[in-house]
Amino acid sequence: MCAALLRNSIKCFNLRINTRAVPRLNICTSAARCKWRSIGSADVERNLLRGDNLPDNYQLIYRAPMEEYVxxxxxxxxxxxxxxxxxxxxxxxxxxxxxxxxxxxxxxxxxxxxxxxxxxxxxxxxxxxxxxAFVAKYPLRIYKSADKYVAVYGSQLPLGTTKHYFERGQISEYKNVLNPWRHIMFKLDNRSSMLMIDYFKTPAEFHQLFKESQD
Known part of the structure; x- marks a missing residue:
């Protein structure tokens, strides 16, 4: 059932991601997947920010698909x-x-x-x-403020969300040969998560996750 949710979303990740080569990745995007970035999306982002109870200095950089279906x-x-x-x-x-x-x-x-x-x-x-277990590893949204990031996940309760805070550079591949989604699995600090690169606001936002935090 969980695999069916991802079947139509994952098209460009048949090779493992080398974090050293991340800036050279050719990331596929489509208008349908990026429609949340279109004109008028500022209002959508503000509503999401308000709904997730985050300060105004945070900016939405990632929004996963199928939130309602999940x-x-x-x-x-x-x-x-x-x-x-x-x-x-x-x-x-x-x-x-x-x-x-x-x-x-x-x-x-x-x-x-x-x-x-x-x-x-x-x-x-x-x-x-x-x-x-899928819900716990499926971030719905990721926000950033300077070098600070927060990932928002669906709650295990019927309604609501949970948040996971991490900093830039605190990301790595999650290597597990038994995991069918290992090519999209990463560890955000100490929490394993599924990240579909197509759904970042821009490819650069994904690349910046791997850069070391500026003190």
């Missing part, structure tokens, strides 16, 4: 896990026969045994954990 997937998955877990817990704590209920509402085709509800619950819990 939030919707997380919340629907959580609601499904909660519902199935409550049914499984109620069946375990009482003498209720889940199969009788399933037959009455014509969903018996989905389960052939009462214990199937526990497998459903366990499976959805694992899916929900995977989605939440």
């Amino acid at each position: 939030a919707w997937t997380k919340n629907v998955s959580t609601a499904t896990v909660t519902l199935i877990s409550l049914v499984a817990a109620y069946q375990l704590a009482t003498t209720m026969s889940f199969m009788n209920i399933a037959k009455k509402i014509d969903i018996a085709v989905l389960v052939s045994n009462e214990s199937d509800i526990y497998f459903f619950a366990a499976g959805f819990v694992l899916i929900n954990l995977a989605i939440r």
